[in-house]
Amino acid sequence: MPSAPANQPNHPEDRYRLLVEAVVDYAIYMLDTNGLIRSWNSGAKRIKQYDQSEVLGKHFSLFYTPEDLASDLPGRALKSADESGRFEGEGWRVRKDGTRLWALVIIDPIRAEDGSLIGFAKVTRDLTERRAAEQALRQSEQQFSLLVQGVTDYALYMLDPNGIITTWNAGAQRIKGYEPAEVIGRHYSMFFQADDVANHVPQRALATVVSEGRYEGQGWRVRKDGTRFLVHVVIDPIRNEQGELIGYAKITRDVTESVQAQQEIKETREALFQAQKMESLGQLTGGIAHDFNNLLMVILGSLELARKRVPQDSKVQSLLNNAISGAQRGATLTQRMLAFARRQELDPQPVDVGGLIRNMSDLLCRMLGAGIRVDTQFPLVLRPVLVDMSQLEMAVMNLVINARDAMGGEGRILISAREDSFPGSPPGSDRLICIAVIDTGPGMSEATLQRAMEPFFTTKGAGKGTGLGLSMVHGLAAQSxxxxxxxxxxxxGTRAELWLPVAEVHSSPQATEPVSTQSPPDTFHVQPLDILLVDDDPLVLISTGAMLEDLGHRVTPAAGGQAALACLTQGERFDLVITDMAMPEMNGVELANTLEQLFPALPIILSSGFAEVAVDLKSALTRLPKPFDQSALARVIADMLRARNEPPC
Structure with missing residues (x-):
């Protein structure tokens, strides 16, 4: 029989030991009969954060919360394992850094051949994330249950696959007159007229749901007191993950006094769908914006520094310029995403409308397709408007896309601009710039036109439009x-007019492309500074530190707010702090507020990948939006120091 390879363990115990040590998702370790730790695997080190040398010989109650220690849970767990042959439970445990984790714990007794207890085997699984998800789901279900029970204008209840009533809300009780105990367990045909029951109308409705996926209609029903009422009914199938039918969701609305209620139900359902979709988009965009901007900043910063170190006549220069341009386009895309999700602060600047539309022409043509002709009409001289350029871009795109959809992909769109007084305004009123988007589509009825700017109103059908395009344009106009x-x-056809204020005469129009990163950082040269750089992303920390050092500054990196405080409280002196906004444990605003109390004279620059909705700043801080390049970094430092050194007016 061939022997095992020299590098393979022969003894079974060695193989088991290697197996246990290789497990990183479970903390597996042994206790002696007194609860002292006698072994420690890599999973235990990862989950509880202790090295083996820190725990061997210590009592396993080291990981328990003060509450559990007070009730002697560790001792009771060992006693239960000894007496019943096994202990299993879930609860909070404490890591080395003091944070808590929700753990699944299993303790089995280890006995000698004669049955005597010689120790315990303990397995711990970190379920913190799963518990949080379960709690969120449970809370969502409770809130949904409260929502359903709180609805009194609708009868909302569920049926099993045979049509037997299984739930009953307050609205159903009010509309139909039955208490839950009187209907649960009975067939829903009890509410139908005798003729409908005889003609199998209830069964046909459920059959329609199965075959067509939904039933909707109106009909007469009978209350508990025998009176009849006209209802609008919607029945939807409920299926499990395998696609099997497990019941029906039934919504009944009393429309006896007004048959218009069926339209209200449809609008409510569509508004709910739109709200959920936009909420999901907002959460997704806000969640990825910070990390995406961090990555772009690392790329831009590194490429710029690399470009400075490559000879101007090198072929690599063109490649680096290409890469920088691509990263800048990525930054622009991120800003548009944030604008669409309404997570971007407005930054009104003078904007050349004609130049902006011209620079958008290629994008609009690709987006609209060959069947749409786009014409523009601008005067030779047009004063700039005062508006957030990226938001204006988005507004024009929304209007043009609406025009395209209205024309079914074929027709003509005219984009024009003029300076004029708003119709109906009193003489002497301020002049405005009117940006008009005109299409040759079928137009809208008066009823549709009256509701066109309402949030979530759309004529495109469920799932085909957000219903927020025109309301976003309306909001931009109002804010501006x-x-x-x-x-x-x-x-x-349709004519959409966006009227915006004229910028001050002395203001120059804003560039219609993203701010160039080619500005020489030397333009904003300042004396070398000792800078404390704070960011939880190591890539950003390295990249930004390299840009600052290339500018001649001395940089001390800190991987978070607590690390930054440690540097400052240990006596190190700094001329400036640059901190990220979104960091765990202590974010940039919290750090800035703390530093303002401890070191009120210390300048602080707050950097962020997106504009936070609720920023609780005790005082105004210099902001540095991500992604930024070396020129922007140098400019912000110079402007901030210049502002601090200028005497007050």
Whole structure:
């Protein structure tokens, strides 16, 4: 029989030991009969954060919370394992750094051949994330249950696959007159008229749900007191993950006094769908924006530094310029995503409308397709408007996309601009710039036109439009002290007018492309500074530190707010602190507020990948949006120091 390879353990105990040590998702270790730790695997080290040398010989109660120690849970667990042959439970445990984890714990007794207890085997699984998810789901279900029970204008209840009633909400009780105990367990045909029951209307409705996926209709039903009422009914199938039918969701609305209620139900369902979709998009965009901007900043910073170290006549220069341009386009895309999700602060600047539209022309043509002709009409001289350029871009794109959809992919769109007084305004009123998007589509009826700017209202059907495009344009106009007007006649197309204030005469129009990163950092040269750089992302920390050092500054990196405080409280002196906004444990605002109390004279720059909605700043801070390049970094430092050194007016 061939022997095992020299590098393979022969003894079974050695193989078991290697197996246990290789497990990293479970903390597996042994206790003696007194509860003292006698072994420690890599999973235990990862989960509880202790090295083997820190725990061997110590009592396993080291990991328990003060509450559990007070009730002697560790001792009771060992006693239970000894007496019943096994202990299993879940509860909070404490890591080395003091944080808590929700753990699944299993303790088995280890006995000698004669049955005497010689110790315990303990297995711990970190279920913190799963518990959080379960609690979130449980809370969501409770809130949904409260929502359903709180609805009194609708009868909301569930049926099993045979049509037997299984749930009953307050609205059903109010509309139909039955208590839950009187209907649960009975067939829902009890509410139908005798003729409908005889004609198997209830069964046919459920059969329609199975075959077509939904049933919707109106009909007469009978209350407990025998009176009849007209209802609008919706029945949807409920299926499990395998696609098997497990019941039906039934919504009944009393429309006896007004048959218009069926339209209200449809609008409510569509608004709910739109709200959920936009909420999900907002959460997704906000969640990825910070990390995405961090990555772009690392790329831009590293490429810039690399470009400075490559000879100007090198072929690599063109490649680096290409890469930088691509990263800048990525930054622009991120800003548009944030604008769409309404997570971007407005930054009004003078904008050349004609130049902006011209620079958008290629994008619009690709987006609209060959069937749409786009024409522009601008005067030779047009004063700039005061508006957030990226938001204006998004507004124009929304209007053009609406026009495309209205025309079914074929037709003509005219984009024009003019300076004028808003119609109906008193003489002497401020002049505005009117940006108009005109299509040759079918137009809108008066009823549709009246509701077109309502949030979530759309004529495109469920799932085909957000219903927020025009409301976002309207919001931009209102925030920018302008107006938004929609004009349409059936058969004559639609005209959308965005009126925006004229920028001050001395203001120069903003560039219609993202700010160039080619500005020489030397333009903003300042004396070398001792800078404390704070960011939880090591890539950003390295990249930003390299840019600062290339500018001649001395940099001390800190991987978080607590590390930054440690540097400062240990006596190190700094001329400036640059800190990230979104960091675990202590974010940038919290750090800045703390530093303001401890070191009120210390300048602070707050950097962020997106504009946080609720920023609790005790005082105004210099902001540095991510992604930034070396030139922007140098500019912000120079502007901040210049502002601090200028005497007050």
């Amino acid at each position: 002290k302008g107006r938004f007007v929609l004009k349409s006649v059936v058969g004559e």
